[in-house]
Amino acid sequence: MARFVVEVMLKPEILDSQGQAVARALPRLGFEGVTGVRQGKRFEIELEGPADEAATERVRKMAETLLANPVIETFELRAE
Amino acid sequence: MTARVGVITFPGSLDDRDAARAVRLADAEPVPLWHAATDLSEVDAVILPGGFSYGDYLRAGAIARFAPLMERLADAARGGMPVLGICNGFQVLCESHLLPGALTRNASLHFVCRAQRLRIENAKTDWTRAYEEGQEVVIPVKNIDGCFIADPETLEELESSGRVVARYVDVNPNGSLNDIAGICNEAGNVVGLMPHPEHAVESLTGPSSEGLGFFVSVVQRMVSA
Known part of the structure; x- marks a missing residue:
């Protein structure tokens, strides 16, 4: 299982x-x-499968489309 | 022919009935639309009402943006259908990128509820043509995430192209840049407004009936179309 922050x-x-x-x-x-x-927000996301490049891309997409509003916010992601 | 104006109800919408009532007082037919519906029931215009859709989880309007009906609405809006987002509806329109900028926590951090004086800056949009440019109206404002912000280029574009639809007068209740209370898209069919015109349609229940013009405007647009 992959875990991203x-x-x-x-x-x-x-x-x-x-x-x-x-x-x-x-x-x-x-x-x-x-x-x-x-003040900011922290999301812990667990995914099936390994924390590989494809998984990182999926989480990046999630962050861009829902977790952050790119008009006012920036985000950083990392695998844990 | 009576204009049919849809009012979308999301889980957590509060002002959908008030909006429907305002539509009726403007001699149009309100059509309730459920967020999970997959078509717009052939309405002529749509109102996204105030409230706290999905509990304002994550960010105000962030989850409502992904409601099944919103995809259809986005297509219709780009095709020219008049869409008015009030308060939470304004937040949903910004989150959907149908309007630029974003609405963040009031600068005071307090929920503000007051009868607010506004100046109508653009009386050419589908939702403001019943007003005169520069006309002042008093309608309620009630929000905690009503602070309009945009990057300097976007703000300059909104100002120079006349896309600031309404501005706060006397008091800026939430810290919005340039006292902005409402904006529109380039075509003027999509309008977002933080104050609540649907609460100012009858003297018995509102500080004035000066909000009715937003609803009369869209009906006039239907008649002239």
Whole structure:
């Protein structure tokens, strides 16, 4: 069985209001020195068969068509 | 002949009945369409209503985009059929790439629900021809993912080609770029609007009846076609 991890992040130029809210909350909890937080999503995908190039391509297609919105997000994928 | 305006119901749609009622008040016949249907029942126009289709899982509108009926709708929209996406429907149209840009979390992170003043910037689309250009209307806005964003080139193209259909006046409730409340495609038949004109069609239940013009517009278009 193949296992892939896809991480989706908002593009750097897109306002990440949720990440900003987390960044503002941290000092209130005593965590000083935080200069930035960006929030993303992590997907763990399990596939039948080996984690070969074909499987990687399939997961890349999934990420492009559904997991990420290429208008506002980028993604990285890796086999685990 | 009465215009037939379809209203698609997805699992989690909320405003489909209000949209159907607005269609009826505009003297057209509302036709309920189920997301899993495979044909558009020969309607003349389609409304994608507000709500939280598929619970807004993943991203607002992301899953609804793959509903069986959406493929037919995309073909019809590219063929010139008038399509109006309201709120969640706007999000679905962006996710379907029938409209450019995307709708993200409100800058305030809060759900916003208020009677909102808008300026109609483009009164030539299939859904706004009953208005005057520059006319101001007050209709409800209620969303948490209503912040319209697009890359600078897309934004410039929307502005220079008059494809910003409506803009927020006085207050920008969600942080949308250039105060954008609604946009259209190049042909002007596909319109996405974050505020809810279907909630402003009768003085008893809305802040005004100034939303009715969106529905009257599409009926006028049918008559003149």
